[in-house]
Amino acid sequence: MITQAQIGPKISNFLWPSSKELSDSSKGSLNRLALMTAMLSVCFEKAGRMFKMSGDVGLEPVLFLIGMFLTLPFVLVEKFSRIAIFIFVLFLLPSIFTDWVTYANHSWLAVWTIPAALLFAKFWQAPLFSDYLRITLGVVMLGAFAQKILAGTYWDGSYIAYLSHYGSTTENMFKFMCSDATLLIPCGWHRFIGIFLLAWQFTVGVLLLVGVRSLLFLFVEISFLLGAGLYADEMNFQVLNIALLCVAFKVGMSHRLFVICCILLVVDMHGIGEFIRHVT
Amino acid sequence: MLPKLSVAKLKKLSGRHIIIIGLLALHTFWIITHLTLVSKGLINPWKLGGYGMYTKPNYRAKLSVFDISSKQVVIPRAKYKSSNFRDANLRYVFRCRQFNEEVFLVFFQDNPHLANRDLRFVLREKVFSQKPVAVKRETYSAAEIHWPQKDQFTYRGEICGTEYSGAAEYKPKYKL
16 A cells, blocks of 8 residues: 555655755755745735736835845845845835735735744744744634635635636636526535635644644645635735745745746736636 | 643743744734624725635725715716725725715815815625625715815715714815
């Protein structure tokens, strides 16, 4: 019989080289790459908002955004990593104060997580920082689960039925499963998807809180996040989550995964739906 | 296994530990508070960092303004500016936040041509129904402005079932 221990490393080797093969300095650089990717997602989110704004954005936010982008390469350099994060946070602060009402929920997640790295001279060597990220992400998962339970729109599948009929291009992906009668009473498949999403979010939240750090779990969670991002046409938040998970699991981000994340961030600027419409 | 906490262990905590625990406690407290405010219909679940996006369609409240000087006539959207009014109302994220004289003065500062005209402000938001699954826009707030004297207005409105009223003087060059 094949055990999880045998399957796990094989699947996850695609994204993460075995930790035994890596020196401490390599592990450190992969962790810095992961945090830099999280910061990159914040930059892309801000850039996307600026492009979508029809009016004059003003020079100041643009300069601050350029400043944020310029700090990113220095996060990778061990000697300058902390000061680069500090300057990044300084550039980020004004937008928090001016846009706090419109700030997207995932931007708030970045605010809660990235500045905490400043508490440590070398965050990539600090178990307390990775534990902080792990617990924060666990709490966020349970918070999102509680919001869905409160809304009551996942238990009965009504939100999935709604998205399937009135959502964007990618949100329509489950429309084929049910007839239009799902709008009167959500069909079994839409109910199943709603309940599955609830169960998944709850399970991931609990596993993160109790400290499960299996690579297989990380691989499955990243796959799920990518799937959810594709469905909701919202990759920016998923890249932020993936990058933070990589630090929380102390494995860092491989170069392959970094390239995938960069591609997703670029595609997300216009939306996957737009990309699909353009290709087809 | 979760570590067992004891007084001795707590005393050994470093400043970093205390800050990290504080951040976690604060974040968790806010998530619970956000959840409570959403359950009472006071805020938009998509905003303010409570992770309630994709639970319902975004409310996206929209403003309509009517001229009620003689009979009620809708003022076309292109005939007035409302972006500063929306910002002054915190983009309607706090659903039950009442209009006050300051926000009306912001509106008239942007739209001096509408001063000294009786107006009705109506906010409509997307409401999600589960049976049948649908979304429609419904009015959830309305306020009327009357001008008993030139450059002096009174307002009366209702939002989330609560009535409010007030009066203010209009100064054409008012700045918030």
